[in-house]
Amino acid sequence: MADVTTSGEALLFLTDEQLRKGIEAMFFAYRGFTADPDRILADLEYGRAHHRALHFINRSQGTTVNNLLAVLGVTKQSLNRVLRTLIADGLVESRVGRKDRRERHLYLTARGAELERQLSEAQRARMRAAYRAAGPQAVAGFRQVLEAMMDETMRAQYHALKDGKS
Amino acid sequence: MADVTTSGEALLFLTDEQLRKGIEAMFFAYRGFTADPDRILADLEYGRAHHRALHFINRSQGTTVNNLLAVLGVTKQSLNRVLRTLIADGLVESRVGRKDRRERHLYLTARGAELERQLSEAQRARMRAAYRAAGPQAVAGFRQVLEAMMDETMRAQYHALKDGKS
DNA sequence: CAGTTTAAGTCAGCGTTGTTGACTTTCCAA
């Protein structure tokens, strides 16, 4: 990696104007990022919170409610409302823990997995197009900046998920 | 810039696993992105919507409600509620248009500008730290990918704002 | 084994911020 971080250039780069551009880029891009799944969800009377739950349950099948709470960063009351509808609608299954019977382990049903796939494919399609348009080097930079922007606890979650393959 | 976009590497890069990492990076990073202003706003009994309104009014002083609607991508009823409280609290001033008296032109008051500065400085500080940590080359890639991820209409807004230096 | 802690879930209630529908005021063009 050619390092062009001379202090002169680096300082020049961090004008308030440059930072504002980055802030607005995040704002507009995040809208695009959520737009496609949102359209699918609207028809099903679900919201973004349902998508997030499906995503992370799929990501870590058998995760507990408590784990999910930590990843999503919401209160259990808030998550519970979402989880209850997903279970009632037969998209998520909740199994009592074998070792610790207080815990509930969460799994996607076949239908839940199908919806998750549909939602994430819409999101991946956009991400794929953006990656193709920007090129691999840009993607590496994109990921570096995003990671640097996370809170420490979120970065831990991010890396924890990175490895756990199934 | 050393270009490593050979078609083999580019294809290798776009596995579903790589795309999922990008999706989760966006999710976690956006939380960090909004965390600092959110803390300030919570004390003031304002929300993220107020922050966005202040940001874009500051960005384009004298803009109309309709312009703001297009940039923010919400309904006018939704924006109106936020605007009403900001006006009532003396942070925003609404002036009847001189040419077209149906229009309202929006300006920040001194107090409004002060809050906007406080909020955006918190956000800029995080962005600045992330930029410093990742380096100028990564920042360029970050901006490229974000821009490619926007909807076409949002990209137009993004570029329109880019130039207009108050 | 009694007492405490932990995991999960429920109920009630509230705030922000999206939505749609109905309305007024203002402008402009047929």
Add this chain to the structure above:
DNA sequence: TTGGAAAGTCAACAACGCTGACTTAAACTG
């Protein structure tokens, strides 16, 4: 001059965050 379109406002509703108080069940601990 009248009728439609545009700008903005008001009312009501839904999604989804939040806090607080509580229950149930299981696990741990002294």
